[in-house]
Amino acid sequence: MSSLIKCIIIDGDELDRLVIQHHIRQYDKIEIIASFDSAEKAVPYLEFPIDLLICETSLHGMSGLEFGKLGHKIPACVFLSSHPELAAEAFEIDALDFVIKPFKAERFHYSMEKVFSFFEMKEKSECFDALLGENCIKIKENGNVSQIRLTDILYLEALKDYTMLVTHEKKHCVLDSLGNLLHKSFFSSFIRIHRSYAVPRHFIRRKSSNEIELIHQIRLPIGRTYKQSLSFLNP
Numbered sequence: 256m257s258s259l260i261k262c263i264i265i266d267g268d269e270l271d272r273l274v275i276q277h278h279i280r281q282y283d284k285i286e287i288i289a290s291f292d293s294a295e296k297a298v299p300y301l302e303f304p305i306d307l308l309i310c311e312t313s314l315h316g317m318s319g320l321e322f323g324k325l326g327h328k329i330p331a332c333v334f335l336s337s338h339p340e341l342a343a344e345a346f347e348i349d350a351l352d353f354v355i356k357p358f359k360a361e362r363f364h365y366s367m368e369k370v371f372s373f374f375e376m377k378e379k380s381e382c383f384d385a386l387l388g389e390n391c392i393k394i395k396e397n398g399n400v401s402q403i404r405l406t407d408i409l410y411l412e413a414l415k416d417y418t419m420l421v422t423h424e425k426k427h428c429v430l431d432s433l434g435n436l437l438h439k440s441f442f443s444s445f446i447r448i449h450r451s452y453a454v455p456r457h458f459i460r461r462k463s464s465n466e467i468e469l470i471h472q473i474r475l476p477i478g479r480t481y482k483q484s485l486s487f488l489n490p
Contacts, residue, residue, distance in 0.1 A: 260374060262307040264290040265297050265322065266335065267314050271356070275309060275335070278363050284371065294322035305329050307370060311356075312336035312345065323348050330415055331373055333366050347450060347478075349415055376428035377417060392441070394420070394427050401427060405441060409473060411453040423471065448485060449478035 262285050266272045272290050279285050288305065291297045294317035308329045310319040313336065320341065323332050327348070334345045337356040345353045351373055352366045394401050403420060412419040413433035420427040429436075436442050437453055447453040448467050458469045462485060466474050477485065 259286040260284055260306045260331075260370065261286050261288050261304060262309060263288050263297060263300055263305055264309045265292075265294055265314065265319060266290075266309075266311040267292050268311070271311070271335075278360065278367075279309075282367060285367075293317070294319065297322065298325065301326050301328075306331060306374070308332040310334055312338060312341050320344055320348065323350065330377065331370055333370065349413070349450075373414060376414070376419065376426075394429055403427060405444075408455065409458060409469060409471065410455075410475060411436060411442075411445060413451045446484065448481050449476050450480075451478075452476070 262279065264272060264275050264279070264287065266275060269292065272292070276287060276290060279287055285307065288303070289297070289300055294310075294314050305326070306329070308323065308326055308331070310322060310332065312319040312334050314322075319334060319336075323334070323345070326332070331351045332349070333352045333354060334341075334350050335354050335356055335358070336342075336345075339355055342353040352369050354362060354366050391402050391404050394403065403422065407422045409421050409423060411433055412421060414428070416430070416432050418429050418431055418433045418436055420429060433447070433451075433453060437445060437447060442453075444455050444457065445453045446456050452475045454467060454469055454475065459467055460470060461468045462477070464477075466476050467485075468474050
């Protein structure tokens with residue numbers, strides 16, 4: 256990554272804030288801009304270019320999830336919580352990760368690896384170029400042009416304004432939202448199963464109440480609002 260990741264931290268517990276800051280300072284690529292004990296105090300910082308939000312879900316006054324909705328322009332958000340039942344709501348607002356408290360150093364490190372991977376993908380995504388022929392697209396990544404057959408794409412994964420095209424061999428990131436891609440005619444064979452995922456209909460092998468199984472034993476969650484659109488798979 257060519258620039259520092261600018262981060263703000265929100266947690267009502269002073270000791271937890273210090274622990275988070277301690278972990279963050281181990282990464283040279285992240286710069287802590289500010290740390291707050293409430294979401295209300297952090298609101299003015301939404302006017303500044305923030306890359307990463309690390310936020311407790313349960314706060315006095317405005318909740319962390321409410322602040323996450325206000326800060327929807329922040330590229331990456333990691334929620335911390337002692338309430339695992341809030342994970343689904345966090346991912347509905349495009350959280351990059353949801354870490355259960357009390358967390359171990361290894362789990363926090365895994366979360367930061369996800370953050371770094373996200374920003375590396377974001378930098379590489381110069382453009383989603385064009386359709387090549389009938390069944391191929393080309394993507395420009397790091398100055399190199401890759402050609403991908405549509406039939407090789409296992410699923411699409413949303414990352415804010417970006418979308419990952421996941422094949423068996425590699426993940427390609429393009430600068431276009433999942434919703435926009437699905438409106439393009441050459442993705443007409445894909446169906447959205449979740450806010451974050453769309454899959455080719457012909458790769459679906461089975462469906463349960465909460466997930467889809469694709470080829471290669473890939474399992475992806477079904478979002479509540481998309482269950483009706485998958486009713487055609489019901490026995």
